[in-house]
Amino acid sequence: MKKRSGEKILILDRGNVEFAFPGDWSVKPDKAGFIKLEDAGENCLLEVSYMRLPPLGPGAPDVAERVRAALGQRSTGAHVQPQDRGDLRFAWSDYAYASDDPGRGIVNRPARGRLLIAENGLHQALMTFYYWADDAAWAVPAWERIVATLRLGFGEQLSGPQAHWALREPGE
Numbered sequence: 001m002k003k004r005s006g007e008k009i010l011i012l013d014r015g016n017v018e019f020a021f022p023g024d025w026s027v028k029p030d031k032a033g034f035i036k037l038e039d040a041g042e043n044c045l046l047e048v049s050y051m052r053l054p055p056l057g058p059g060a061p062d063v064a065e066r067v068r069a070a071l072g073q074r075s076t077g078a079h080v081q082p083q084d085r086g087d088l089r090f091a092w093s094d095y096a097y098a099s100d101d102p103g104r105g106i107v108n109r110p111a112r113g114r115l116l117i118a119e120n121g122l123h124q125a126l127m128t129f130y131y132w133a134d135d136a137a138w139a140v141p142a143w144e145r146i147v148a149t150l151r152l153g154f155g156e157q158l159s160g161p162q163a164h165w166a167l168r169e170p171g172e
Contacts, residue, residue: 090118
């Protein structure tokens with residue numbers, strides 16, 4: 001992954017999950033066990049969690065089926081978009097909802113949600129992304145970049161921070 005100017009790289013579990021995100025977003029762990037990333041204006045929110053997968057048998061649901069199950073009733077009519085990228089399999093869906101925006105005093109403001117599940121046979125990542133519908137022009141490209149840079153590791157633990165490519169200078 002090549003980091004773009006103004007981006008940061010989030011690395012979870014010493015490299016088992018990583019992706020690029022806008023550098024001006026805040027990153028905070030949540031007590032419930034996931035990571036929250038939010039833009040400076042608090043107009044979009046990305047929540048990320050992951051788990052090590054047990055061995056999955058031949059009848060295990062694929063990622064598209066897992067997305068449909070996670071969406072529950074919101075999956076009615078929702079298009080689930082499965083993709084394979086090398087050893088990474090993922091699927092995601094987009095859905096509309098309304099939410100109160102107390103910062104602006106708006107009740108039932110149109111909002112969008114996206115849910116993604118990615119796996120590589122060893123790890124599974126869950127990402128939920130929420131943004132106001134009228135912020136789609138900048139929020140959707142941020143989501144697309146996050147998804148494009150998402151990587152899952154295969155359990156090889158890095159020896160330390162100096163072993164991670166994102167912290168080395170080119171040529172080291």
